[in-house]
Amino acid sequence: MQLCDDTGEKVPTGWTVTGASFEVEWPKDPQVASGIRSHFGARRFAYNWALAKVKSDMDAKRTDVSYPSTPWTLEALRKRWNQEKNEVAPWWGDNSKEAYASGIADLVRALSNWSSSKHGRRKGRKVGFPKFKSKRKDRNRVRFTTGTMGFEDDHRTIVLPMIGALRSMENTRRIQRHLAKNNARLLKRTLSQRWGRLFVSCQLAIKTSVVTPPSATMSKKDPRAGVDLGLRSLATIADSNGGITAIPNPAPLRATMNERRRVGRNLIRRIPGSHGHRQAKAKLVKLDRKAVYVRRESIHQLTCYLVDNYSEVKIEDLNIAAMGRSMGRRALRRSVSDAGLGAFKPTLTYKAERAGVKVVVVDRFFPSSQIHHNCTGRLTGAKLAKRLICDTCHVEVDRDENASLNIRDWSVISCGPVGSSALPVPRPFGTGGSCDDGMTHHRKRERKTASNTGGAQRGKNDPRASENEARRKNLEKGASSE
Ligand SMILES: [Zn+2]
Secondary structure, eight states, rough: OEETTTTTOEEOOOOEEEEEEEEEOOOOOOHHHHHHHHHHHHHHHHEEEEEHHHHHHHHHHHHOTTTOOOOOHHHHHHHHHHHHHHOOOOOGGOOOHHHHHHHHHHHHHHHHHHHHHHHTTTSOOOOOOOOOOOTSOOOOOOEEOOSSSSSTTTSEEEETTTEEEEBBSSSHHHHHHHHTTTTTEEEEEEEETTTTTEEEEEEEEEEEEOOOOOOOOTTOOOOOOEEEOOOSSEEEEEEETTTTTEEEEEHHHHHHHHHHHHHHHHHSSSSTTOOOOHHHHHHHHHHHHHHHHHHHHHHHHHHHHHHHHBEEEEEOOOOOHHHHHHHHHHHHHHHHHHGGGHHHHHHHHHHHHHHHHHEEEOTTTTTTTOOTTTOBBBOOOTTOEEEEEEETTEEEEEEHHHHHHHHHHHHHHHSSSTTTTTTTOOOOTTTTTSSSSHHHHHHHHHHHHHHHHHHHHHHHTTTTHHHHHHHHHHHHHHHHHH
């Protein structure tokens, strides 16, 4: 497989791009610490400088079509930076040239995202034109692609160009052993600040060891599993014998919610800039950080469990973004992002590839929670109810367990004979596929009229009207995938 890293460089076959992140201590030496901040600022400065050039070029082009504007490429903008840097930033020598290059590269990326989104070449949410970065809002970071890329032999020290040695909080051996054996090549390193802490993330290409999955008879793994991701429990796994394993949701935010509420109340009572305000803010940040770590860990444990125990894993193709928007109630939306479901698929995919496990993504419009697995009858119940009742055999089933079984047998259900009472299996939009059921059609029509009147009331020129329309469409998609 040919992989590309961000710079567009081809990674040869047999190599995989992967990353490792280490938290590093803020240097005790105030000079080194201010050097780090200076690098963050330099990246932002170059980004804003390049954006100002691009904007003034566009304005000049509007009045004079023959105006020679700088192309939106890293090379061209960097060349222009090198011509002008003595004038606009006489202090440029204080920071590594990589700091400026990474700012310009980020702008080039943002411009290309905007342009492909505008011309319909990019999926997903519309990307706006890049904005100037403010010190308050921009996340502090700087990327190094060349220069000293060293780790020291104590397995604790990471050396960055111009900045120097930083002490890692974690042993760096796990990537150094690859580098020592010449099995890996460092592509780039990013120094960034989050929650007031410093992190160095390394992107590296590693020689992939060829994994030959053991033959079905030799393998001790269960041949197949269906995974239903959810909010009640993080995942419900149906194995080939019909056994159900429910992985509980750690819901880290919910656990810390009371604590956050208390600290949040404390924070607004403090005077901004005071010692107490800083203290309360630090507490809040600590709770958030904890939540992120617990969430990440639970996704890692789940994906490792799946890859270790099954040779084929079927998962749903959830539209997490739409789910987060559509669930309606704030608490539900919060639990969608709380569960960190978005990280599940990418994490599972790369782990499965390494272990030779097959991942099957079930069609987004497969109504896994509406078909009774035993009799293919239709299930009814409240929108998010845990127990559902079958229309045909009147058996009460657990929504998540039933859905995981349906996902496990996905291809069987969609190809095999379907009972008259069963739902038609929907196909993706655009192929003339049927929708979930009559109810949905009815709801859709209702919503459409509602949105039309809403748009008329607000006036045709209101950009919110079309935005809401688009959101509503997404919402329906989300609801039908649920
Ligand atoms: Zn039934």
